[in-house]
Amino acid sequence: MNYEISKVAIDIQAVIDKVVQREAGAITTFIGTVRELTEGKKTLFLIYEAYESMAVKKLQQIGDEIKERWNGAEVAITHRVGRLDITDVAVVIAVSTPHRADAYEANRYAIERIKEIVPIWKKEHWEDGQKWIGNQLETVSYPSGKPEGDDLNE
Amino acid sequence: MNKILFFAHLRDEAGEESVMLEASGKTVAELKAFVAENYGIHKLDTAMAAINEEFAPNEEMIKEGDVIAFIPPVSGG
Numbered sequence: 396m397n398y399e400i401s402k403v404a405i406d407i408q409a410v411i412d413k414v415v416q417r418e419a420g421a422i423t424t425f426i427g428t429v430r431e432l433t434e435g436k437k438t439l440f441l442i443y444e445a446y447e448s449m450a451v452k453k454l455q456q457i458g459d460e461i462k463e464r465w466n467g468a469e470v471a472i473t474h475r476v477g478r479l480d481i482t483d484v485a486v487v488i489a490v491s492t493p494h495r496a497d498a499y500e501a502n503r504y505a506i507e508r509i510k511e512i513v514p515i516w517k518k519e520h521w522e523d524g525q526k527w528i529g530n531q532l533e534t535v536s537y538p539s540g541k542p543e544g545d546d547l548n549e
Numbered sequence: 550m551n552k553i554l555f556f557a558h559l560r561d562e563a564g565e566e567s568v569m570l571e572a573s574g575k576t577v578a579e580l581k582a583f584v585a586e587n588y589g590i591h592k593l594d595t596a597m598a599a600i601n602e603e604f605a606p607n608e609e610m611i612k613e614g615d616v617i618a619f620i621p622p623v624s625g626g
Contacts, residue, residue, distance in 0.1 A: 446599075446618055452603075474626075509625050514599070514620050514623055516557035517625070518557070527621070527624075529624030
């Protein structure tokens with residue numbers, strides 16, 4: 396189970412342990428945390444929600460994409476759902492590869508892809524209200540009804 | 550019958566997590582139009598659709614028993 400959605404606090408070391416391999420010369424770990432201030436606005440807490448069964452499949456797809464692009468990579472990703480307070484860990488990505496440059500690049504690729512294709516949403520709660528992010532702002536939209544090009548289910 | 554799933558702000562607008570509808574024979578685009586009108590959802594045109602947990606284009610035809618999810622732009626990570 397290298398790709399998981401977790402309702403409880405993520406055990407960071409457990410995610411790292413999944414990618415330990417004798418062939419690896421590097422493991423990079425990305426830890427996404429809940430930020431208090433976004434453009435000056437103070438967040439009190441977040442709620443993350445997932446379409447869990449599909450989210451796990453899409454995390455797996457990202458892992459498969461990485462293994463195709465970076466030889467010898469191992470990948471593990473756990474994303475948290477539920478209520479998260481400031482500084483809580485929202486996502487942990489561990490990537491191991493034979494050489495360090497690949498481990499950095501592949502890890503960066505994983506977080507960017509999560510933000511494109513994994514059905515997880517966050518609801519920001521502020522002192523003066525709340526809002527689901529990624530929709531009303533309309534910074535992202537899908538006029539064709541689907542992600543473009545290689546965002547689809549390769 | 551087909552199960553239709555709503556997430557994030559779409560669920561808030563629909564007032565339910567899921568509904569059962571007869572959607573087979575409709576395209577994704579036709580179902581979007583039907584749901585937007587009947588459930589008072591305004592931003593459905595910016596949502597993606599998934600059929601049985603895989604992204605599906607607007608022109609894809611829905612079959613009996615398919616589970617359809619409307620997926621607003623995601624904000625995980």
